[in-house]
Amino acid sequence: DTEVTQTPKHLVMGMTNKKSLKCEQHMGHRAMYWYKQKAKKPPELMFVYSYEKLSINESVPSRFSPECPNSSLLNLHLHALQPEDSALYLCASSQVYTPGGRVGDTQYFGPGTRLTVL
Amino acid sequence: EDQVTQSPEALRLQEGESSSLNCSYTVSGLRGLFWYRQDPGKGPEFLFTLYSAGEEKEKERLKATLTKKESFLHITAPKPEDSATYLCAVQALSGSARQLTFGSGTQLTVLP
Numbered sequence: 001d002t003e004v005t006q007t008p009k010h011l012v013m014g015m016t017n018k019k020s021l022k023c024e025q026h027m028g029h030r031a032m033y034w035y036k037q038k039a040k041k042p043p044e045l046m047f048v049y050s051y052e053k054l055s056i057n058e059s060v061p062s063r064f065s066p067e068c069p070n071s072s073l074l075n076l077h078l079h080a081l082q083p084e085d086s087a088l089y090l091c092a093s094s095q096v097y098t099p100g101g102r103v104g105d106t107q108y109f110g111p112g113t114r115l116t117v118l
Numbered sequence: 119e120d121q122v123t124q125s126p127e128a129l130r131l132q133e134g135e136s137s138s139l140n141c142s143y144t145v146s147g148l149r150g151l152f153w154y155r156q157d158p159g160k161g162p163e164f165l166f167t168l169y170s171a172g173e174e175k176e177k178e179r180l181k182a183t184l185t186k187k188e189s190f191l192h193i194t195a196p197k198p199e200d201s202a203t204y205l206c207a208v209q210a211l212s213g214s215a216r217q218l219t220f221g222s223g224t225q226l227t228v229l230p
Contacts, residue, residue, distance in 0.1 A: 042220030
């Protein structure tokens with residue numbers, strides 16, 4: 001089973017709202033990712049968690065706040081977003097990188113949350 | 119800087135008309151090259167991981183190959199349900215092992 005689930009599927013929010021995106025995987029993966037994807041563009045990496053600790057933050061504005069409460073769950077808290085933040089938000093997971101190893105490289109993506117900021 | 123270039127940007131095929139998609143890359147040591155399929159409004163679906171030149175992998179009508187500079191995704195006798203955007207991504211040995219560098223994708227349309 002290589003399933004990553006994301007909720008909600010769609011989200012519409014105003015610029016003053018606070019909302020959260022959720023991601024879950026039960027593959028035993030210890031690395032989880034948030035990506036942002038605009039129309040007709042490839043995914044852009046936002047955050048990486050490894051063993052529930054934030055390991056990469058790609059200079060994302062503070063209005064996006066990630067959280068990894070346990071090894072299966074990943075949240076993205078949203079506050080005071082701008083209309084240009086409207087996009088498809090993707091969660092992915094992989095096994096943990098092992099130097100010289102190959103198992104664990106592949107990232108499996110969820111179906112995404114379509115976010116619209118009014 | 120790692121770079122991935124996919125061509126063509128868009129490809130229209132008749133059902134049954136075989137073709138290939140190209141992914142050219144420059145990376146300071148390749149850890150892995152990945153192919154994904156993405157349908158509109160959905161997350162990328164994993165297809166293949168390739169690690170070294172000469173490696174080939176197949177799945178149904180798809181076959182991925184890898185050289186030191188590029189990868190091809192061969193589509194044999196495509197069907198309309200193969201219509202999607204195909205994304206290629208590379209992961210480098212150096213730097214963060216977590217990061218993928220994506221190409222811009224090839225949008226494939228298969229006409230019945």
